[in-house]
Amino acid sequence: MEMIHVEEISTSALRSRQISSIHHLRQISFTPKRSKKSEVIYKFTQQNLHACKLSLTPQLVISLFLLMGIIFVPIGFVALHASRSVVEIVNRYDTECMPDEFKSNKVAYIQDISVSKNCTLAIKIPKFMKAPIHIYYQLDNYYQNHRRYVKSRNDKQLQYGLHYIQTSSCMPEEYSNGYPIVPCGLVAWSMFNDTYSFVRHGAPLFINRKNISWKSDRDHKFGEKIFPFNFQNGTLIGGKTLDPTIPLSEQEDLMVWMRASALPSFRKIYGRIEDDLDADEVVFVNIGNNYNTYTFGGKKKLVLSTSNMLLGGKNDFLGLSYITTGFSCIFLAVFFALLHVKNQRPDHDTSHFSWTRKNTIS
């Protein structure tokens, strides 16, 4: 940025002259020699510290906007390219997996234990997908950020288990049958329980379900020796049940689920396919469609996506907005430049300086 140095020559000259006598006077009494530090303090007390002024000259502003445009447009294209290079397949299955006879009463279907919830989805791979391919489930219209919901958990309990008994934040899923629940709270209780298994060329495709949670969660947030206790034993079954023999620190689905989402539409990782998928290949997914999103009209989607270094998943937004912003900046720069050329007012003409004063109130 161009800074215009304003050496307040006149002021300092004046000051030094006018104050010199004072200096003289004071120097005798207080400070025989002024060190650099006290000089700064002195200047501070006199509100006379060396200052740069930032002046909005046409040159500065126009070049600033131009520079911004020049920087933004390429970044935008790079980001857009990165985003477009990601292959992403989104399949909504909550309606697909609904048997025709239940189409009119979806809630009855999902709550009926006797009905089989399995369904198979055929996914055609449009483009070559390089491993690792992330498998996400996406929920829409699901408010993990709802105040009642997001607060209903207890991180201390997740770490220390039953030793930690102040779990009132977990209401209304704190106790069941008179015993505390581990892990308590609505978040854990409502854990997503759809299952996916993949079949390729007639053989099951291995899905790596390890390392899908944050390492910090495994190491420090979820206890190694804490086992689920009294979980999903109530009258109302929310979501997934947990294997009580596996400690929380290894329950990666739980960890993923318990990282609450800020938006009502979100994806959470299910696992990774560690093989490349070729174009035009067809992959069959066996879905256990257990999770109830039908009462509130939420959508469930299965997402397969590769990733890239720059942005992670597919996201055109940043690229597009960078390009738009960049071009707007260039446009503004051109606009201001034209304006500047057109309005070459006689610079620094103070003859028109008239002071219109507030009229006296009569």
Place this chain on the structure above:
Amino acid sequence: MSRGIPEPKLTAVDAMIDKLTGAIFLFQIVVVVVLGIAGNVWKDTEARKLWYVMYPIEKPWYELLIIPLRFELLCSIMIPISIKVSLDLVKGLYAKFIDWDELMYDLETKTPSHATNTAISEDLGQVEYILTDKTGTLTENKMVFKRCCISGTYYGNESGDALKDISLLDAISGNTPDVIRFLMIMAICNTVVPVKCSTGNICYKAQSQDEEALVNAANLLHMSLTNKNGSVLDVNFNGRMIQYEILDILEFTSDRKRMSVVVKDLQNGVILLLTKGADEVILPYASHGQQVRIFFDAVEQYAQLGLRTLCFGCRELEDDEYRNWASLFKEANSTLIDREWKLAEVCQKLERDLKIIGVTAIEDRLQEGVTETIETLRKAGINFWMLTGDKQSTAIQIALSCNFISPEPKGQLLMITGKTVDEVLQSIERILLTIRITTSEPKEVAFVVDGWALEIALRYHKSEFTSLAILSRTAICCRTTPSQKAQLVALLKSCDYRTLAIGDGGNDVRMIQHADIGVGISGREGLQAARAADYSIGKFRFLKRLILVHGRYSYNRTAFLSQYSFYKSLLICFIQILFSLISGMSGSSLFNSFSLMAYNVFYTSIPVLTSVLDKDLSENTVMQNPQILFYCQAGRILNPSTFAGWFFRSLFHAVVVFMITVHAYSDEKCELEELSMVVLSGCIWLQAFVVVIETNSFTLVQHLAIWGNLVGFYIINYILSAIPSVGMYTIMFRLCRQPSYWITLFLIVALGMGPVLAIKYFRYTYRPSKINTLQQEERFHGGRILTIEECESQENPLEKDLSPVTIVHNKNRNPVYEPLLSDSPTATRRSLGTSINFDSFQPIQPRFFSSHLRNLKSN
């Protein structure tokens, strides 16, 4: 009498901030109500379907209140509590800057300027009226006896100094009785105490500068007061020792305007009443038969020269008369109720049939830089009123000599005269008419009013007088009492003007306390005024710097600081509101409680505090273009419309930050803690750039604070991210490793600041305010607006004119004014002089009565 109970002062800026806070509070209530209702509706229609939220079916009656209260909690940060702390801090610093300022350090008396009241510096920049005392404020209050007129003979007219006038010295050595009596009054009609100095000479300790000047002059004229032993005075006249016994002292009050002593000449036992006082209270009591015309002429002549006059009178008292009176006096002295009034009444009985001895003229020189200060401040649009206890012609003369009013034909002086209620009314109406006619002409109209007419005007014609006060930019009020001064301040305040009262003496204390800003000059009349004042300065000329530099900067800085505080609080609040729209209107907070707390306390408070060092224009530019103060006076920098700009800026920034983050961190990346930290970082970055774009001059401190704060934000969050038990554990490490985090922030800054910069640039270049124009000037001239020489002549009164302005001694000057109206000072004087009508000139009694009434009322 001179002291009142000072009210706590509130600056216009503070009042405006309070008003804006009220508006924001209303807005907050509206938001809470609207969101609360929407939240309840959403809960009943949608949230009950969300089985995972598990809303209970049975709900207590207060359930409806929960969501609005949640929103109230979320929105409570809308009103920044930190603003009070920040404002107190910066106000303290403004005051310190005044204390430290070496350009306002009085070398002569070695007094620095001092801000006693640290809370009202902004008001200095919004002053519209300055009410100034004359003696000691505009003048040096260094009284020097210059001339006298004894029984019709003028002394000192030729040489300009009576002490060197040979004819006077001759008269003294010739023992001319009137001259001796005159000297005697000079020496003993006072309350001066002679003390032995360290040098062995006699020094005088006097309460009044005039008395000191007179006693000193008498001393030089061989009539020296050598000792005061109880009530016995030793006077050494030409080596002869004369002793007087003081029987009674009839004290000076500002209502009586005179003082007397009753002395007994111990040589011959004669009891004498010696009186000195203002001409209008002495000359009317001259004994019948004495020709007082010459004294009127003398007073007039001296006043024309700007000299302070005192008339001397005396009377020999019969023993009986004195004894009768003394008992009355004793009685009055011991009353408890209305003592002052009763005493005055008794004194009045004695002070009559005086033999007028003479008139003294005392010079009080103008302080240096007064003329230039008044001129500059007047250019800055500040109106000046001079309130003085002096007589009219002296006041006018001083006013002329210090550019307070301009001589004809540029200026016009209008008099409010009249002894009765109707006369005063007529006079006021006539002046109103004249002013309204002449408003089209570029004339400086000033009105002059004396204490008596002022009293009537204030009591009976307040509305007329008020409209006159509004119309007239300059006024001279003579012979005013301390309470009248305070009343005038109150009058201007009632018209919503910001008033600054400046004075040096005890009689200005009430005015100083009543005005929005009281400035005391720590002068010779003691520190009474300086102690009561909000600011004390050593010299009148520092007022210019106090107002134009300190006042103006303070106003600008506070305006920025307060609006910025609202901006940042609104920003975070708008984001919370936006978040609640996508979190099911449940009132969830996007930010964790620590971030919310730290946002106001650490992240956003420090950079803006450095605005105390910001200067939009250099001091020189302001001094040379004092008109720029108009922006402060009119409140152009902090008002509802500028505030609306900040309001919408915060709304815009909230939308930018939130929308970008939500879109950039969608799908698999929308983890709550991460997203909230991205939003928070976006806010902090925008804050930093907003401060940058609103700062005019960057010192190192500002750079340190702005960028250091940004670094500090990351340090704090890195530390928090390293603590496993905290919810934010590892969040910041994760974010900083993601390129998309930085890309997002960059976009937020660009989209948030781009439009702001574009608009600001457009305004600055194509719709510039006067401030912008001056800034461009400064830049063009590289900070030097004028050459050094020009600056010196403007800036440095010390070098410009080492000999202070003295009053022009021009005997042959024609009456300065050629007023349109017949009631000019000279005209009145003339008519008074020719036909002395004492019956209509008896202001004393009713004056006392009225002030008595006033006292009763104020009690």
